[in-house]
Amino acid sequence: MIFGSIVQYLIFRNSIHLSADDSLDELKKTLVKYTSRNDTFMLAGDLGVKNGRLIYTPVSSINFETFYQDTVIWNRRTLKNRDFRIINFPVLIKQKPYKVSIFMRTMGHADLVTSTVFSFLCYFLLLLLYIFLISHFFTRNMWIPFRQFLHELKTTDINKKSTFTFSDSNIDELKELDKTYARMMKRIHNDYRKTKELSENLTHELQTPLTIMRAKIDLLQQRFQDDEETFNILQSLQNNINRVSYFNKSLMLLTRINNDQYAEYALIDFGTVIKERIDDYIDIIHTKNIHIIFEQYSSFIHEINPTLLELMINNIFSNAVKYNKENEGFLQITISNDKIIFENPYEGILPSGNIFDRFKRSDKKCNDSTGLGLSIVKAICDKSHLVVTVETVHQKFRLILSFRY
C-alpha cells in the first residue's frame, strides 16, 4: 500500500505537470498569435489570467528555447505558500525581445503529499470497513456449523445415538466432517455397547456357576454335618463363594446404575428412610457397641429412585459400621435442609487419590470388603443429582450428601 502510494504520488505529479504544461502551451500559442498579429502587449485580462501572472521581461535576445519552471510564491493575503508552474518563452514586440512568463497555480509537492496521504488513509479506512463488514456478515455465518458441532460435542450422551448432521450444508469439508464424526460415534457406541454387554453378560453368567458351587457345597455340608473338620473346610469354601457372589452382585448393580436401569423417581424424605434403615441395622449396630446419634433439623426431600436410595443408605451404614471404633464407636447422622452428614470415628488416614474409585480400600485388614461400597454410593449420587464428599477431621470420618445445583 505504501509502495502504491509512492507510485500514485509520482503518477499524479507527472500528470499534473503535463496538464499544467498543456494549458500553459495553449496560453503561449494564444499570446504568440496575438502579439504577432497586433505587435503590442497582450494584457493579462485579455489572456484570461489574473493580474501579475503574466510578466514581460525585456531580454537581450530571443535566442532561447521555451522552458518550464516550478516556483513557490508567498501569498501575503492567505499567508500561505503557493505553488506555481511557469512557462517562459521569447516574443518580439515592436522589434524588442521579451521573455514572457506565464504563472499558473498548480499542485505543489506539499499538496500532493497531503492528498496522497489523505487518499491513502481513505483507502485504508475503506479497506478496514470492508474487512470488518466481511468478517461480520460472512464469518458469522461461517462459524454457525462450528458452533453447532461444538454444541453437539458438549452435549452428546454416549448412551444415546447421535443424530447430529450438517445435512443442510453443501460444503465438502463439512460433509466430510459429518461422515467422519458419524463413523467415529458409531465406533464409540459399538465399543461402549460391547463393553456394557460384556460386563452385564459376564456378571450374569458368573451367577450360574456360583449357584451350582453353592448348592453342591450346601449338599456336602448336609452330608458331613457330624464331621467338624470337613464341615469347616466346606464352610470356608462357602464363605469365599459368598464373597465372589457379593462382589459380583455389586458389580452388576454398578453396571445397572450406570445403564440407567433404575429410572423411576419419586420425591422421598431421606430422614424417614434413614430412620427405617437404622431400625434394620440396630442389631448389628448394638452388637458392635456403636452409639447412634440422629439429629434432624429440617427435612431433606429429594427426587430419587427408592431402591437406589435404600442401597445407598445401606452402603453408607455398612461402611460406617465396618470402619468404626471398637466399643466407643458412634455414628452421628445430622440432617439439615441442604445436606446430610454421616460422621463416625476413624483412626486411619484416607487412601490417596479418589476414594470413590472402584477397589479403593482404606486398609487391607478388611478382607471382606469388596472396595465397591463407596463407588456404588457415588454412582447413585451421580444419577440422582446429589453430591457426595468425604473428609476426615480430628479422627472423624465424614460423608456428606448435598444437592447438586
Next chain:
Amino acid sequence: MKLLIIEDEMEIIESISTFLSNEKIITEYAINLDQALEKVSIFQYDCIILDLSLPDGSGLEVIKYLKQNSIDTGILILSAKDSLEDRITGLDLGADDYLTKPFHFAELYARIKSILRRRLQGGSKDLIFNELNLNIEMREVKTGDKTIPLTRKEFDLLYYLIVNKERVLSKESIVEHLWGDMMGIDADSLDFIYTHMRNLRRKLLNADVSDYIKNVYGIGYKFTDR
C-alpha cells in the same frame, strides 16, 4: 408333595432334586419353556420353581399360562437376574415369591415351605414343633396357651430354624434370611447373630420350652430335639 423345577442348568436341577429328596419331596424338571408348558398343562404340581431366563423364552410366560388356564399352584421365581422390574412383574403376574441366585438351600427350602403352607387347603396353617406352635399369619409363638413375646427378627429366626430343623445353618445363611444379602457384612460382624440367638434361646427357656438350639462348631446353629 410334588414340585416342578423349570431351569435350563442341569447341575442346578440335580442339586435341588437331591436336596429336596432328603425332605421327601418329589421333583420333576423341565429345561425349557416348551417342556415346561407341556408339563404344567398335563400334571398337577404343588409348587413350581421357575427360572426366568430360559433358552426359548421368558419364564414369565409360564406364569401367564398358569393364570390364563386357572391352574392353581405355588410359584417361586428363581433368577440370576436381580432386577427389580422382573421381580415386580413376576409378583404382579401372580408368583408367590422371588429368590435370586446364588441362594442357600435352607433359604430355598424355607421359601418353598412357606408357599406350601400358605396354599394349604383346610387344617391348621401353623408350624408345629413339639410343644412350640407358630402362627405364621399372626406372627405369634405359643407353648400350650402361653404366648412367647418375640420381636419380628426373633420370630423370623425361630421360623427359619424350625423349618430347617436337624440341619446346620451357617451364620451367613441366617443373616441373609433375616437381613437380605446387600449388606456387605464382614465375617466379624456375623457375631451379632449370637446376640439374637441368645435372646431367643433365653425367651424360649423362660417359657419352659426345651433347649433345641445347638451351636455347631462355632460356625452355625441347628434346631434339634435329638
